[in-house]
Amino acid sequence: MQVIDPSIFKAYDIRGVAGENLTADVVEKIGRVLGSMAVESGVGPVCVGRDGRLSGPELKGALIRGIAAAGADVYDIGMVPTPVLYFATKYFGSGSGVSVTGSHNPSRDNGLKLMLGGKTLFGPMIQDIRRRVESEEWSIASKPGKVEVKDAETPYFETVTRDIHLERPVSVLLDSGNGVTGPLAMRLYRAAGCKVEGLFTEVDGHFPNHHPDPSKPKNLEQLIERLKSSDAEVGLAFDGDGDRLGVVSRKGEIIYPDRQMMLFAADILEKKPGSRIIYDVKCTRKLVDWVKSHGGIPTISCTGHSFVKAKLAETNAPFAGEMSGHIFFNDGRWPGFDDGLYAGLRMVEILSRTDDPTALLSSLPTAVNTPELQVPMAEGENKKFVERLQKEVHFDDATDEIRIDGLRVEWPDGFALARASNTTPVLVIRLEGDTPEALKRIEQVFGAALKKLDPSIKLPFSAE
CATH class of the missing domain: 3.40.120.10 (Alpha-D-Glucose-1,6-Bisphosphate, subunit A, domain 3)
Known part of the structure; x- marks a missing residue:
């Protein structure tokens, strides 16, 4: 059995500290498993790109060696944004690719975002890769796969x-x-x-x-x-x-992503009335009302770009987004992957229809809310806390209690959310009220419930 830090295998991707728990050796072994999976499924070639991190060239080289060693062909598309990698998987027809990226993590971190046969790998699929790496369950081909440099950016x-x-x-x-x-x-x-x-x-x-x-x-x-x-x-x-x-x-x-989504949703629903609009559990309630008023069907999803992408594939909705800024267009103009560059241009396209973009952006409905708040906990304790929260806590005056990802409690004038982060050992909290008074009441009610569950918890907001 290989000794590999299990913490690098996250819910949405593989990510760690380059040169420490995410070494070239580890990445090459992951590549062998991915290459074996591509050969087993017949879904090559595997496109590989990287971001601008200093560790990128070494880790990309190791990944390519591993994939090719298993007999899978590789298209090396160079240093490109992750959306260009996603585009390449569609453009070259395999649906398979890896972006070597640490995304928004600190500069010393790096990682792998994975696709195979048109599906984003996440959750249990990431853990299966871990199992196969640890047990060396990979193939070494008598003839390595071909490695070709390809231009996907043009x-x-x-x-x-x-x-x-x-x-x-x-x-x-x-x-x-x-x-x-x-x-x-x-x-x-x-x-x-x-x-x-x-x-x-x-x-x-x-x-x-x-x-x-x-x-x-x-x-x-x-x-x-x-x-x-x-x-x-x-x-x-x-x-x-x-x-x-x-x-x-x-x-x-700052026009946060849930308000950006209002403009995108309205634009899409004008052309595709009655469509589903997918949003994650952290988004404002105002988005739900907005989608309904524009003739759409608001559809909630777990947080995480992989989970939102899976919900998009399940429903074939024309649009999805989440509070972290991942925006997905699946409306016939764009093929359903998250792309900040393209989303920015769709925003500019909408703003080009008015002479006063500032007024349009400022007019979007808003509420009084907290940013994403975090409560640090010991590794694994955040998930245990949320499991108890889902089972033991109820609010008699709530209009809804949503348990697909933590606990989101809805009231007529606001909401409270507590969920376990899938990437770090923290409890994530977000609170919103239509007015400052509503937010204060929700802080008190929700804070009291969290304190009752664990009197030692240090809340990042006032519950007095």
Whole structure:
């Protein structure tokens, strides 16, 4: 049995600290298992790309060696955003690929996002890879698979620019946070008809300016400040590998993904009335009301891009999104994978229909809510706590209690959510009220329930 740190096998992907628990040796062995699975399923070649992290070249090389050793062919598409890797799996027809990326994690981290035969691997499938690596359940072919360098960026570029149609040029400020998206984003948005200004668009795996994670307000501070002196009508930010989008209005208001989804949903429902719109458990209640008022069917999903993607495949809905910024278009114009660059252009396309994008963005319904709050716990304790919460806690005055992913309690004027993170040992909490008074009441009621379950819990909000 191989001794490998089991913690690198996450719910959505494989991720760890490069050179420590995610070494080239470990990645090569994972590659052998993936290559064996591709051969067994007949779903090669496997496309492989990487983001701009310093450990990327070594780990990508090890992964390719492992896949090829098992007899599977490999298409090496180079350093590209993760959405270009997803595009390549469709463009080259195999549906199989791996993005070597640490996504929005610290610069020393890296990981693997996996697809095989058109399906994203997550949950039990990731654990099966772990089992096979540990037991060395792989094949070594007498003749290794072929490794070919392929250009996926050019057909991706051409496909996106053919699809996007602006009614007028829109001035945009792009913040890539020194992630892999910078050079491509600048070219792509200019070709689509935007006036473009860039911020931190040089690829630098040290991430010297700010961390490339637009879900955290502190990482948008420089974008907000630059907008004050810029002619840009909107600011767009991307995460380290380009599959998530952040949006900031000209006046510095952060338009969180659940509000972005309102504009996308309205646009899609105008053309596809009665369609399902998928959202994750962390999204605002205002989105649910919005989708209903625009003739759609709001459909809730577990959090996590892999779970949302699976829900999208199950329902064949034309659109899905989650609070972290993964946005999925499946409306015939785009083939259903999460792409921050493309989502940003769809946002710009909508904004090009108005002379005042700031007013349109500010008009989207909002509520009084907390950011994503976290309660650190010992490894595994967050999941045990949530299991107890789901079984033992009930609210007599609630209109609904949703238990698909933690516990989300709905009231007529707000909601409370507690769920176990699938990537770190924390309890994730989000609270919302239609008014400050409603939020305060929900904090007190929900906080008291959490305290009753565990009197020692340190709440990241006031429950007084």
